[in-house]
Amino acid sequence: MTHDTSSLVSDSDSRFEHLQAAFAERFGEGPGDLVLARAPGRVNLVGGHTDYNGGFVLPATIDRAVYMALRRREDQMVHLRSLDFEEEARYTLPESSFRQLPQWAQYVAGVVEELHVSHGLDSGFEGVLLGDVPLGAGLGSSAALEVAAAEGLKDLFRIEISPQETALLCQTAEHEYVGVQCGVMDQVAVRVGRAGHALSLDCRTLDHEHVPLPLSEANIMIADSRVSRELADSKYNERRSECEKGVAFLRQFDDSVEALGDVDRSLFREHAGEMEEAIRRRCRHVISENERVRESAEALREGDLAAFGMLMSASHESLRDNYEVSIAELDQLVTTARNTDGVYGARMTGAGFGGCVVCLTADEVIPALQKRLIKQYEKQFGRAPTLYVVEDNLETVTLNQSRA
Ligand code: GLA
Numbered sequence: 001m002t003h004d005t006s007s008l009v010s011d012s013d014s015r016f017e018h019l020q021a022a023f024a025e026r027f028g029e030g031p032g033d034l035v036l037a038r039a040p041g042r043v044n045l046v047g048g049h050t051d052y053n054g055g056f057v058l059p060a061t062i063d064r065a066v067y068m069a070l071r072r073r074e075d076q077m078v079h080l081r082s083l084d085f086e087e088e089a090r091y092t093l094p095e096s097s098f099r100q101l102p103q104w105a106q107y108v109a110g111v112v113e114e115l116h117v118s119h120g121l122d123s124g125f126e127g128v129l130l131g132d133v134p135l136g137a138g139l140g141s142s143a144a145l146e147v148a149a150a151e152g153l154k155d156l157f158r159i160e161i162s163p164q165e166t167a168l169l170c171q172t173a174e175h176e177y178v179g180v181q182c183g184v185m186d187q188v189a190v191r192v193g194r195a196g197h198a199l200s201l202d203c204r205t206l207d208h209e210h211v212p213l214p215l216s217e218a219n220i221m222i223a224d225s226r227v228s229r230e231l232a233d234s235k236y237n238e239r240r241s242e243c244e245k246g247v248a249f250l251r252q253f254d255d256s257v258e259a260l261g262d263v264d265r266s267l268f269r270e271h272a273g274e275m276e277e278a279i280r281r282r283c284r285h286v287i288s289e290n291e292r293v294r295e296s297a298e299a300l301r302e303g304d305l306a307a308f309g310m311l312m313s314a315s316h317e318s319l320r321d322n323y324e325v326s327i328a329e330l331d332q333l334v335t336t337a338r339n340t341d342g343v344y345g346a347r348m349t350g351a352g353f354g355g356c357v358v359c360l361t362a363d364e365v366i367p368a369l370q371k372r373l374i375k376q377y378e379k380q381f382g383r384a385p386t387l388y389v390v391e392d393n394l395e396t397v398t399l400n401q402s403r404a
Contacts, residue, residue: 015067015130016399019083023069023128025247026081032071035400038150040065040394041133042140042189043222043358044349046312047293048278048319051183053201053243053286054259056293058200058300059185060213060220061193061393066131066144070152070206073124078112093122098177104129107142110177111149114169119159127152134386137224138350142178143186146170147396151191155398164206167191167268179234181240196394200297204261211300213393218360223337223373224386225329227354236326236351239282246283251274260286285322289315309345309360313338316347325352329381333357336376340369 016036023034040061047057073079076093076174082104089105091098091282094116098109108127115121129148133141150166153159161169167187172183184203195200197210212218243260251257260283268287272280293313299307316334320326330348333358337346342365349358361369366389 015065016069018216019067019069019128019130020401022081022083022130023071023126023224026128027071027079027126030071033080033156034046035152035156036399036401037064037068037148037155038068038394039144039147039151039190039396040140040193041144041388042186042193043220043356044185044189045220045358045360046195046289046296046315047185047196048285048289048315048345048348048352049183049239049243049325050261050286050289050293051185052181053242053290054204054261055286055290056200056202056261056297057185057189058211058293058296059189059193060198060390061189061195061395062133062139062220062222062388062390063066063392063394064131064133064388065086065132066129066141067125068148070125070127070156071101072156073126075124076122076344077124078109079124079126080108081128093124106146106177107145107173108149110173111146111170112153113177114152114173115150115157115159115174118155119161120155121157123157125153125156134177135225136229136355137193138229138352138355139222140186140190140350141265141356142174142180142182143170143190146173147187147190150400151396152297155320155400163191164188167206181237191396193393193395195395197393198297198300200293204259209297211297213300214303214305216316217303217362219363219366220390221359221366221369222349222390223333223357223377224388225327225333225356225357225377225385226269227327227329227353229354233351235353235382239323239325242279242282243286246275246279246286249279250283259350261290265291281322283322285318288318288322292318305360309343312345312347312358312360319348319352323352327353329377330355330357332380333373333385336373337361337369340365340372343369 044059342362346359
């Protein structure tokens, strides 16, 4: 359980205050603990589509988050209010079909259901939510919502679950109730990501290391193409099954292969020629990307930003050509960024087919980079991208305000 009253939450104080006031207005002051929870979004710096292949990733949290205020009820009703959607959702536990709830509430209900199955949670509660992680932009808004709900409920109902188990529980909730067969990167990054650090994560064991970000020398800038990721979910599940085909093929030659993360370059090279073209490319991406993640973590540890940036750019090329999850808008943002002096590297981030590009850039060129990205994008696509500079990377925290 995290009871954090340190400076970690100071940046979010005004949001928490707003949330508390909105909670009191909607549900009254009343007795009982009020739990406040915050979980940030994430951006993945390197390691695209490696997480569900038992591989490595290198994400970092961002300075946008989902915030929740929660209080226990005496009955079994779950009553939620979203300040962003100006909408409410209400249902009584146990509930097996959430389809009639608004989508934002389905994520929370999925987490509640998983806590019910694993820890017998069957008390009702009321909650108010707000957030500023852009929705559907590939910045982990779903994971932030799931983790904020899980951590808030754990604190409220005094349920002890490790951070890793919490992330897995949130991933299961997304598989079961939202229907996206996502990997585990987002939930782990959101839950354990640390301020001022990237997270070097082995997605099979969930072993991880916090690698310091060289924030005095470089900044993370995100460019949102504002192309909705409509195709993303169906293509995502399609890519997953293509990778499974690759595993089945390569297992014929080495039965210790359980995921593409187990395949080294030499085994792949030996048999690549016998593989179906599309499957070969998907495998080529995952196997080479996995190596890039390990090399990038090393470059970051050594503070070698030039090497890190080149690996980001190589990652983009492979996602574009081998994994085929990029689109013209993302390619153009990456090219413009890479052609700007002072930018170390750029790549698409998240599932693809829309969403965002992440750039690692020297501080002093940010204004010039912003200008160029907007100008070129407007020229080619007739609208501007949305740009964010990550000022700070937030951590997941909860605050328990006891009220006797
Ligand atoms: C989405 C998924 C993650 C990961 C990325 C691609 O963000 O939620 O699990 O697979 O796509 O790297």
